[in-house]
Amino acid sequence: MNAIFSTSRFHLREKLVSDARDMYLLNANPEVIQYTGDAAFSDIKEAEAFIKNYDHFQKHGFGRWVIMDKNDHQYLGWCGLKKHDDGMIDLGYRIKKAHWGKGIASECASACLDYGFNTLNLHEIVGRSASANLASIRILEKIGMQFWKKADCDGLADSVWYKIDKQSYLDLKS
16 A cells, blocks of 8 residues: 555555546535635546646655545545645645545644654644635644634635644644
8 A cells, every 4th residue: 555654544645546536536526625726627537647747745755645544445535745835834635525524634634744743854834724614724723733824825815824833743742
């Protein structure tokens, strides 16, 4: 499976071309992408091209990892870190609607913070959400991120920004 890291219930790994169908179906649900500003893939081929061109792992050593259930190896969505051109690193996640409310995003997001601070030695990670996406905001708060500001985010007006630095994260964990 080539997991980069695991939680008690999930493996997180790099995207594979074989994930294209699952990524297409994930983004095809309008409720899943409602607050993201992303458009759905037009077809599986477009999802495949996205995966083939996704070079974040090669450029930065991290990215948005696929979440796989440890028990049945089912694709559940993705969670991970993204480095932006300005150097900011943000945490993002997207879970299949059938699996919302099961703590998957919280568990994986927390593991991504741990990986980012303890393995990658990052100094700060931000989380961003549309103000109306209360479930996502609850996740950011649950994993210890603190409200930072309100500002547009990738074309989404009325977004909230949260952040946590390495020392604050380590203090939370001790």
